Amino acid sequence: MSKRWLLLWGMFFVLGWTQAQPSGIHIEGTNIVLTISKTLPRSEQQEILEQFGMGQLSLDSLWRFSYLGKWEKEGWKIQQSEKGVLSIYKPIESLSGKIISGYRYIPNEMRNLIAQQTEATFGVNTFRKPSVLSLTNGKTRFFYEGLQDAGSVFLSGTFNEWSTIATPMVRTDSGWVADMALAPGKHCYKFIIDGHWVHDLNNKQREEDGHAGSNSIYFVYNHTFALKGYTNAREVIVTGSFNGWDERALKMQKTREGWVLPVFIKEGSFTYKFIVDKKWITDPANPQLRDDGFGNINSLLTKGQAHLFTLKGYSSAKKVVVAGEFNNWNPGELKMQKTESGWELPYVLAAGNYQYKFIVDGTWMLDPANPLSADMGGEQNSLVAINPTHTFMLKSVYTNARETKVAGNFNGWTGYSMAKVGTGWSISLYVPPGKCLYKFIVDDQWIIDPNNAQWEENEFGEGNSVLWVRNQQ
Amino acid sequence: MRLRCILLVFLFSPFIGEARAIPSPNETRALDLHLYGNYIKADFETLIIPIKRINRLLVVEARVDTLVGNFIIDTGAPGLVLNNTYFRKYWISSDFIASNAASTSSGPVRNTWVNELEVKELRLEQLKARLTELGHIENQTNTRILGLLGVSILKSFTVTIDLQQNVLILQRTDRAGQSKHELENLKGKTPHNKSVFKLVNNSILLPAHIAGKKLLFCLDTGAETNVISSTAPQKALATFRVARRSVLLGTGGASVEVLAGKLEKITIGSVAYYNMNTIVSNLEGLGQAYGESIHGMIGFDLLTKGIISINFVKKELSIYPYTNSTDE
Numbered sequence: 001m002s003k004r005w006l007l008l009w010g011m012f013f014v015l016g017w018t019q020a021q022p023s024g025i026h027i028e029g030t031n032i033v034l035t036i037s038k039t040l041p042r043s044e045q046q047e048i049l050e051q052f053g054m055g056q057l058s059l060d061s062l063w064r065f066s067y068l069g070k071w072e073k074e075g076w077k078i079q080q081s082e083k084g085v086l087s088i089y090k091p092i093e094s095l096s097g098k099i100i101s102g103y104r105y106i107p108n109e110m111r112n113l114i115a116q117q118t119e120a121t122f123g124v125n126t127f128r129k130p131s132v133l134s135l136t137n138g139k140t141r142f143f144y145e146g147l148q149d150a151g152s153v154f155l156s157g158t159f160n161e162w163s164t165i166a167t168p169m170v171r172t173d174s175g176w177v178a179d180m181a182l183a184p185g186k187h188c189y190k191f192i193i194d195g196h197w198v199h200d201l202n203n204k205q206r207e208e209d210g211h212a213g214s215n216s217i218y219f220v221y222n223h224t225f226a227l228k229g230y231t232n233a234r235e236v237i238v239t240g241s242f243n244g245w246d247e248r249a250l251k252m253q254k255t256r257e258g259w260v261l262p263v264f265i266k267e268g269s270f271t272y273k274f275i276v277d278k279k280w281i282t283d284p285a286n287p288q289l290r291d292d293g294f295g296n297i298n299s300l301l302t303k304g305q306a307h308l309f310t311l312k313g314y315s316s317a318k319k320v321v322v323a324g325e326f327n328n329w330n331p332g333e334l335k336m337q338k339t340e341s342g343w344e345l346p347y348v349l350a351a352g353n354y355q356y357k358f359i360v361d362g363t364w365m366l367d368p369a370n371p372l373s374a375d376m377g378g379e380q381n382s383l384v385a386i387n388p389t390h391t392f393m394l395k396s397v398y399t400n401a402r403e404t405k406v407a408g409n410f411n412g413w414t415g416y417s418m419a420k421v422g423t424g425w426s427i428s429l430y431v432p433p434g435k436c437l438y439k440f441i442v443d444d445q446w447i448i449d450p451n452n453a454q455w456e457e458n459e460f461g462e463g464n465s466v467l468w469v470r471n472q473q
Numbered sequence: 474m475r476l477r478c479i480l481l482v483f484l485f486s487p488f489i490g491e492a493r494a495i496p497s498p499n500e501t502r503a504l505d506l507h508l509y510g511n512y513i514k515a516d517f518e519t520l521i522i523p524i525k526r527i528n529r530l531l532v533v534e535a536r537v538d539t540l541v542g543n544f545i546i547d548t549g550a551p552g553l554v555l556n557n558t559y560f561r562k563y564w565i566s567s568d569f570i571a572s573n574a575a576s577t578s579s580g581p582v583r584n585t586w587v588n589e590l591e592v593k594e595l596r597l598e599q600l601k602a603r604l605t606e607l608g609h610i611e612n613q614t615n616t617r618i619l620g621l622l623g624v625s626i627l628k629s630f631t632v633t634i635d636l637q638q639n640v641l642i643l644q645r646t647d648r649a650g651q652s653k654h655e656l657e658n659l660k661g662k663t664p665h666n667k668s669v670f671k672l673v674n675n676s677i678l679l680p681a682h683i684a685g686k687k688l689l690f691c692l693d694t695g696a697e698t699n700v701i702s703s704t705a706p707q708k709a710l711a712t713f714r715v716a717r718r719s720v721l722l723g724t725g726g727a728s729v730e731v732l733a734g735k736l737e738k739i740t741i742g743s744v745a746y747y748n749m750n751t752i753v754s755n756l757e758g759l760g761q762a763y764g765e766s767i768h769g770m771i772g773f774d775l776l777t778k779g780i781i782s783i784n785f786v787k788k789e790l791s792i793y794p795y796t797n798s799t800d801e
Contacts (some may be wrong), residue, residue: 025715025732027753029707032715032732051717074730092703092710095755097720097729156523164523165534165541165593195521197639211526211639434615456558456608466558466608468617 025052032092038063038084052088062086120186122242123205123219123264124250131202132218140182140220142189144200145175150193155180157189157215158471164192184222184264188215219264223303225250225272228258228285233276240272240301247275267304267350306346307386309356312369313342317360322347324356324381331359351387351430353411371419372427374411383416388428389469394440395424395451401442408438408464415441433471437464513629514596518653520643522593524636527614529697529773531634533641535592535622537602542619544592545610546634546641547695548783549770550623551675553590553600556607559619560585563604590626595643597626621695624675628785633658634694635780637795650786658780664791665779668742672788673765679790681771682740683709688768690741692783692790696772699736699749702756705768712737713753729754741771742790749774 023037025048034052036045042059049055054071061067063086066078075090125132133141142155153169153176160166160180169176169191176191188207190197199206200216209215225238236252236259239245252259252274259274271290273280282289283299290300309322320336320343323329336343336358343358355374357364366373367382374383392406404425405415410432418425418440437456439446448455449465458464524546525532531546540559547554555563563585583604590597602620611618630643631650635658644652670692671678677692686706690699701713716734732753739746756769775781779792 025718027710027713027715027732032718034718053718053720092732092753093755095703095730095732095753098755098757154523162525163534164525192523195523195640195642197523212637213639435611435617437612453562454558455561456611457606 023048027092028089030091030093031089032095033087033089036086038086054088119266120219120264121266123186123217124261125219126204127202128204129202131200134220135179138181139179140218142169142178142180142191142218143175144169144177144191144193145202147176147193150176152192152194154192155189156192156197157187159187159189161471182220184220185266186264187218187220189218190215221262221264223265223301224260224262225252225274225283226258226260226285227252227274227276227283230258230276231256233259235277237275238272239275240270240298242266242270242272265301265303267348268302269348270301270303271298272301273298302348304348304350305386306348307384309336309345309347309358309367310369311336311343311358311360311367314360315342317343319359319361321359322356323359325354326356349384349386351389353383353385353416353430355381355383357381371417373417375405375415375417385427385429388430389433390431390436390467391426391428392418392438392440392449393424393426393451394418394442394449397450398425398442399423401425403443405441406438407441407446408436410436410438431467431469433469436467436469438467439464514598515594515629515643515645517594517643518645519656520594520630522641522643524634524639524641526636526639527616530610530614531636531641531694531776532616532618533592533622535590535619537587537590537619540619542617544620544622545618545695546627547621547623547693548627548677549691549693549695549772550603550621552623552625553587553602554607554621554623555585555587555602555604556611556618556620557604558606558608558611560602560604563587563602565604566601592622592626600626624672624677627783628672628675631782631784631786633780633782634776636776637780646784646786648786650784650789659782659793662780662793664782664793666742666744666792668790670783670788670790671765672785676767677783677790678765678767679741679771683736683738684712689765690769690771691767692775693770693772694776696770698733699739699751699770699772699774700756701736701751701753701769702767703753704755704757709768710753713751715753741775742792744778744792746775746778 023035023040023044025032025034027033034048036048045059046055049057049059057069057071058067062078063080066080068076068078068088071088074096075094076088077090079087079089131143131145133143135141144153147153154164155167155169155178156162156164159182167178167180169178190199197213199214203216203218205217205219206214207217227236230236231254237247238250238252238261239247242265243249250261250263252261271292273282282297286299286301288300288302289297291297311320314320321331322334322336322345323331326347326349327333334345334347336345355376356367358367359365366380370382370384372383373380394404398404404418406418406427406429407413407415410429416427416429418427439448446462448463452465452467454466455463456466522533525543532543533546534542535544537555566584566586584601585604586599586601588598590600607618607620627643631646631652633642633644633656635642638658640658642656642658644654644656646652668679679690679692681688681690686709688705688709701710703710713732713736714734715732718730718732721729721731734751735748736751737747739749756767779794782791782793784791
């Protein structure tokens with residue numbers, strides 16, 4: 001068969017599908033084909049293009065000019081029939097790239113939904129029989145009763161990154177124990193008995209593990225609600241913004257002096273009230289109150305460390321305000337208080353890195369006492385890290401550098417300027433748990449961390465330094 | 474004759490034991506690793522290893538020399554594969570130069586060796602390993618992955634993977650492929666499907682039928698989805714329903730264009746599996762790695778169909794039904 005005949009045959013073939021195939025993506029013979037009928041609503045046409053990974057193409061350009069843009073270079077062809085059917089196609093054999101043994105690829109839409117370990121705003125433990133105890137030395141004891149015949153029992157959870165080998169439990173007369181130093185918060189766990197995963201049957205707090213099983217949950221407490229007196233009351237409940245003002249869930253425990261309830265409560269500000277035999281009262285021991293805007297006065301609970309913003313001098317200024325990422329750069333909200341030496345404002349912030357500026361009588365300025373700064377779209381801001389988890393250090397080789405920054409996946413690869421410390425550069429930042437990819441920028445030159453042997457290749461044929469930040473226990 | 478003697482000394486040298494000097498990674502950089510074997514210390518009849526599930530990946534914890542961490546159970550890999558990020562300082566074997574022609578889009582295939590690999594009570598020594606970039610798996614899962622455990626590490630045992638219990642079980646077998654003890658997981662169960670396989674270059678090659686065509690697939694527990702080659706017979710590809718086209722990114726900017734969708738029907742052994750998640754991709758050149766022309770990979774989805782048991786002596790894959798009820 002001559003080339004001309006082949007070409008003609010190919011054209012008939014293409015015209016064949018444009019008429020026969022419904023809109024969508026199909027494999028036809030040796031080709032992969034997308035077909036769109038003009039009669040389809042535009043939103044559906046656009047959706048098919050999206051599914052084909054060509055969502056950036058303009059439908060107008062496609063219909064009017066058969067314009068395929070960069071996809072033409074990748075071997076894609078376009079054909080329109082008189083009946084208003086458009087086809088984009090190429091031979092299936094010419095799919096680009098190769099799957100390589102040892103390499104793993106998967107489209108996002110095929111990913112299993114993994115059970116997100118939901119972050120808890122607050123939590124209270126409930127046991128059938130206590131199996132996790134808070135010890136006087138501050139540690140937490142996990143206990144599995146019995147199992148005298150077991151060869152090994154391990155404790156695995158969010159606190160040891162679900163390690164199957166890091167935390168062996170110790171055999172005792174009555175069962176198996178492991179003591180852990182845990183930070184306040186929500187901790188998920190399981191036991192591994194002779195290689196088999198089991199959740200804690202004595203713990204009523206659990207959530208799905210995403211694989212048809214359950215993870216047990218234990219909360220390490222960081223706050224105790226207390227109400228003195230009212231010893232004749234039948235029931236006292238604490239309710240607040242942290243649990244959607246649930247009027248039943250959190251029953252307080254009676255003591256000789258009154259009522260208490262230890263809980264875990266997340267960093268932030270919350271309002272709450274006690275319900276004493278169905279009567280709502282504010283916390284008499286807490287002077288901090290807040291109006292809910294409808295004339296209801298609630299008690300206010302603030303969790304977390306306050307950061308003290310300070311500005312020395314400027315004693316003749318009339319108004320000094322701090323504004324930053326934490327309040328969406330609101331220039332009127334956070335007014336600083338005048339002190340003997342300048343201005344200050346304590347403000348509670350959750351763990352993170354925040355850019356901010358002071359506004360002195362309407363003029364925006366950097367914090368003169370803070371050497372750390374960040375770049376936001378060309379604008380320089382001061383930077384504060386609350387509860388930093390890692391200190392980036394660049395040693396003496398770069399003493400003569402004018403400026404050194406660190407950029408990574410934790411800050412969207414924008415540079416945070418480092419401070420000169422001794423013979424090198426340093427910055428302590430909040431880096432979230434998990435994998436951190438980063439680089440240093442020394443006088444505009446990007447380099448991997450010379451003191452970190454762990455790095456991986458990036459899309460520019462260079463490297464990114466790799467750092468793993470552990471969950472805070 | 475002299476050459477044969479030298480070869481024999483090398484071949485049996487692992488059994489000489491402690492007296493043998495093991496060169497440290499920094500000593501000599503030109504030793505040919507082909508001369509090294511590995512031997513196994515495994516004082517167990519049955520070893521139950523808990524599996525951690527990360528998306529569709531099966532992860533166990535193991536130690537390579539001084540590093541302890543996560544490894545993916547990957548029957549798609551011939552042996553031990555190490556993540557460059559953590560093993561970059563390991564020296565590269567001289568066969569790297571010879572195999573340089575088989576370079577991939579993410580750089581050449583590089584080989585090294587490790588002194589020890591330990592997975593619970595299983596220990597392998599003087600083990601050849603391949604170095605590669607696995608950063609993209611870490612970035613997708615936000616989990617530190619030290620490497621992949623492939624077939625050569627598992628094939629001395631009957632390997633059972635139970636994703637209901639999330640365990641990997643290694644059992645010693647005799648020459649006839651029989652194990653001493655029946656597994657708790659399999660008590661009272663008979664396999665509802667069996668298939669023979671070929672073991673070629675440490676790859677498990679399973680025959681399968683699509684649209685009446687006999688195709689050859691690699692059983693790949695590390696593949697999060699089934700993969701079928703874009704060069705598979707037209708008749709077989711015609712039964713693939715395309716959901717979308719995607720461009721997937723690997724480490725170092727390597728990209729692969731794939732069609733994601735479902736395969737209407739694939740028969741493995743005596744059982745037909747319908748609508749399995751599958752991607753169509755260019756697998757050209759992969760056949761060389763397996764030493765045979767293969768049409769794709771059967772991955773994670775098969776493990777969800779039942780408890781799978783791979784008997785490397787009988788060259789037989791058995792699939793047992795999962796228990797319906799949960800513990801609650």
